Amino acid sequence: MNTWSWGYVGDILPDLLKGLWITVQATLYGSLVSFALGLVWALALRSPSRRLTWPVSIVVEFIRNTPLLVQLFFLFFVLPGWGLTFPPLATGVIGLGLHYSTFTAEVYRAGIDGVPAGQWEAATALSLPRRRTWSAVILPQAFRRVVPVLGNYVIAMFKDTPMLAAITVGDMLFQANSISAATFDYMEPITVVGVLFIVISYPTSLLLRALERRLVR
Amino acid sequence: MTGALWELFFQGVWITVQLMVYSAALAAAVAFGIGMARTSRFWIVRFLSGTYMEIFRGTSALVLMFWLFFALPLLGWQLAGVWAGTLALGLSYGAYGSEVVRGALQAVAPAQREAAIALSFSPWQRMRKVILPQAVPEMLPPFNNLLIELLKCTALASLLSIGELTFQAKLARLSTGQSAQVYGIILVLYFVIAFAVTRIMRLLERRAKASVGRAPEPSAGRLFRKPSAAGREALTTGGGRP
Amino acid sequence: MSADPNLPEETANPAVDGTELIRFDHVTKRFGAHTVLDSLDFTVSSGKHVTLIGPSGSGKTTILRLLMTLLTPDEGTIKVGGDYLTHEEKGGRLVPAGEKHTREVRKNIGMVFQQFNLFPNMKVLRNITEAPVHVLGLGKEAAEERARGLLDLVGLTDHVDKYPTQLSGGQQQRVAIARALAMRPQVLLLDEVTSALDPELVAGVLDVLRDIAHTTDITMLCVTHEMNFARDISDDVLMFDAGRVIESGTPEKIFTEPEHERTREFLSAVL
Numbered sequence: 001m002n003t004w005s006w007g008y009v010g011d012i013l014p015d016l017l018k019g020l021w022i023t024v025q026a027t028l029y030g031s032l033v034s035f036a037l038g039l040v041w042a043l044a045l046r047s048p049s050r051r052l053t054w055p056v057s058i059v060v061e062f063i064r065n066t067p068l069l070v071q072l073f074f075l076f077f078v079l080p081g082w083g084l085t086f087p088p089l090a091t092g093v094i095g096l097g098l099h100y101s102t103f104t105a106e107v108y109r110a111g112i113d114g115v116p117a118g119q120w121e122a123a124t125a126l127s128l129p130r131r132r133t134w135s136a137v138i139l140p141q142a143f144r145r146v147v148p149v150l151g152n153y154v155i156a157m158f159k160d161t162p163m164l165a166a167i168t169v170g171d172m173l174f175q176a177n178s179i180s181a182a183t184f185d186y187m188e189p190i191t192v193v194g195v196l197f198i199v200i201s202y203p204t205s206l207l208l209r210a211l212e213r214r215l216v217r
Numbered sequence: 218m219t220g221a222l223w224e225l226f227f228q229g230v231w232i233t234v235q236l237m238v239y240s241a242a243l244a245a246a247v248a249f250g251i252g253m254a255r256t257s258r259f260w261i262v263r264f265l266s267g268t269y270m271e272i273f274r275g276t277s278a279l280v281l282m283f284w285l286f287f288a289l290p291l292l293g294w295q296l297a298g299v300w301a302g303t304l305a306l307g308l309s310y311g312a313y314g315s316e317v318v319r320g321a322l323q324a325v326a327p328a329q330r331e332a333a334i335a336l337s338f339s340p341w342q343r344m345r346k347v348i349l350p351q352a353v354p355e356m357l358p359p360f361n362n363l364l365i366e367l368l369k370c371t372a373l374a375s376l377l378s379i380g381e382l383t384f385q386a387k388l389a390r391l392s393t394g395q396s397a398q399v400y401g402i403i404l405v406l407y408f409v410i411a412f413a414v415t416r417i418m419r420l421l422e423r424r425a426k427a428s429v430g431r432a433p434e435p436s437a438g439r440l441f442r443k444p445s446a447a448g449r450e451a452l453t454t455g456g457g458r459p
Numbered sequence: 460m461s462a463d464p465n466l467p468e469e470t471a472n473p474a475v476d477g478t479e480l481i482r483f484d485h486v487t488k489r490f491g492a493h494t495v496l497d498s499l500d501f502t503v504s505s506g507k508h509v510t511l512i513g514p515s516g517s518g519k520t521t522i523l524r525l526l527m528t529l530l531t532p533d534e535g536t537i538k539v540g541g542d543y544l545t546h547e548e549k550g551g552r553l554v555p556a557g558e559k560h561t562r563e564v565r566k567n568i569g570m571v572f573q574q575f576n577l578f579p580n581m582k583v584l585r586n587i588t589e590a591p592v593h594v595l596g597l598g599k600e601a602a603e604e605r606a607r608g609l610l611d612l613v614g615l616t617d618h619v620d621k622y623p624t625q626l627s628g629g630q631q632q633r634v635a636i637a638r639a640l641a642m643r644p645q646v647l648l649l650d651e652v653t654s655a656l657d658p659e660l661v662a663g664v665l666d667v668l669r670d671i672a673h674t675t676d677i678t679m680l681c682v683t684h685e686m687n688f689a690r691d692i693s694d695d696v697l698m699f700d701a702g703r704v705i706e707s708g709t710p711e712k713i714f715t716e717p718e719h720e721r722t723r724e725f726l727s728a729v730l
Contacts, residue, residue, distance in 0.1 A: 067372035077396035186287035332576035336590035350580035
């Protein structure tokens with residue numbers, strides 16, 4: 001039975017914070033990819049052509065309903081064989097962004113559908129052009145509903161980044177594992193990582209709830 | 218792909234399904250316990266259950282799994298990998314599920330509680346006979362979403378060398394070197410399991426709705442589940458509703 | 460005694476003769492800064508049918524909800540059948556009632572709600588039998604027999620096996636009346652029971668209530684906007700305004716020669 005050592009925590013903290021920086025980068029870039037790609041899916045799924053919506057919805061459902069970890073392995077082991085070689089972090093960002101884009105697509109859809117039909121009718125009654133209807137009427141209203149939900153997915157993605165350790169990205173969990181493998185003392189590294197996750201995600205979620213209250217009225 | 222490899226995969230599927238069922242059972246117990254505690258009259262009960270929910274929702278399931286597997290033994294409890302995996306998934310998804318339970322309980326019209334008081338039911342009778350039967354059908358669609366998220370998360374157990382589907386894929390990749398085929402096949406296998414789970418949950422939902430005298434909503438020809446339903450949002454710490 | 464064999468005989472409580480059954484003593488209820496009931500005093504004798512009238516917001520529904528223990532008074536005491544409703548005596552002092560005491564006194568009171576509040580997860584029969592079986596400890600068969608009798612009384616024998624959502628509003632309300640009566644309460648509270656109904660369904664519900672009022676000894680406390688109904692069933696009418704009883708008397712007196720100016724204004728607005 002070992003005891004908790006704050007001195008040991010002090011020794012390993014710099015390495016763990018280095019890992020945290022990687023974790024934050026993966027989350028931010030992954031979010032950007034998922035926001036953009038999700039919009040592509042959402043617009044494609046609104047297309048009147050079934051030749052487009054059908055394959056897109058299959059792809060989206062497939063990615064959404066299969067494990068991110070396996071998708072990461074797929075990208076990590078298979079892409080190089082096709083001549084596409086990325087550094088591990090880039091592979092991780094692609095994996096996270098792709099996986100979460102299938103969720104953000106649904107967020108966009110719900111946001112747009114959530115604008116009351118009367119708003120479309122009013123815009124038509126005023127003979128607003130289509131572009132103007134979207135940019136001045138629909139999107140600003142959808143935006144309020146969408147932003148807090150997207151924020152929640154960013155937090156969810158943040159909590160999924162430890163999976164990147166499995167494809168050798170040097171995130172927090174990876175750092176904790178390397179330290180532990182060298183010292184055979186798992187308690188402090190893995191506990192500190194767990195606490196850091198709560199310390200970051202809980203206040204962020206409180207901020208998001210505050211933002212949501214301001215935006216959704 | 219040889220027959221031996223397929224056998225490997227099907228063993229993996231079996232372990233994955235077991236892992237999912239055990240974790241889901243634990244998660245359901247936690248979700249109802251914590252979810253009901255969150256609606257308690259006593260602030261201390263609400264506070265403690267709320268703290269549980271925030272802690273287990275705030276951390277990463279994988280980190281929790283590693284903690285249970287690697288750190289807990291140092292305190293004197295050695296957990297087999299399967300139990301570390303089940304415990305981590307059950308405790309995390311129990312926390313997510315508790316939000317679903319709480320939301321559904323609070324969504325039952327207050328007038329129903331009043332009618333039950335007017336008939337002199339005890340608090341526990343009110344919960345069991347009036348509130349829960351109306352709340353449970355509302356919980357099933359978000360529970361379906363959580364169950365699929367849980368299924369996806371069972372893949373994490375492969376990192377503890379538990380012989381579930383993803384771990385078997387790793388073995389297959391090492392022995393054949395055919396990464397694209399191996400991972401392609403198991404992705405499809407996961408998709409098939411997810412599809413089957415959704416079908417079963419739909420069936421349960423339909424029966425539950427019928428038991429409260431309501432027609433099930435038309436599924437609008439949707440192949441799968443609606444990810445925007447409360448379940449996936451419960452996964453995110455903010456728990457915001459779109 | 461009850462003319463209809465289906466009706467609750469036990470409601471013939473020992474004091475049909477006009478002993479005091481309900482007593483409000485200096486009851487005050489506030490919602491935030493708004494005082495809904497202001498040191499209210501009134502009594503209802505057992506077996507009486509009393510209707511509360513008055514402008515909306517005058518606190519009529521609050522009285523029913525206090526009696527049903529859905530609300531607790533901020534000041535004052537309420538007694539039902541000689542027992543304190545929201546308080547109990549411990550060591551000679553009056554303390555707020557515990558859950559157990561409240562539940563015991565509450566069993567004597569039944570309520571029919573504006574929005575029916577049937578349990579959607581139970582069929583009609585179980586809506587009626589559930590509380591008699593699990594609260595009063597009545598046998599299942601006895602409870603079902605009682606329920607069928609009451610369904611006969613409210614004219615819904617054919618709907619035993621339906622869910623509430625399959626019934627019209629008027630039918631649901633009649634089931635709700637049967638459900639309340641199945642507990643054989645001494646007091647029946649009726650909270651604007653026809654307000655949520657389509658006009659053509661009102662008469663059926665009122666007929667049932669009229670029947671019960673005229674053939675039983677059950678004490679009724681009724682909040683309604685149906686003045687003809689009030690006149691027809693009431694022994695006493697209490698006129699409320701701003702949290703106080705400003706006038707009371709027989710329906711003949713209140714409806715034909717009200718003394719108070721506010722009563723006249725109110726009646727001319729609703730009649």
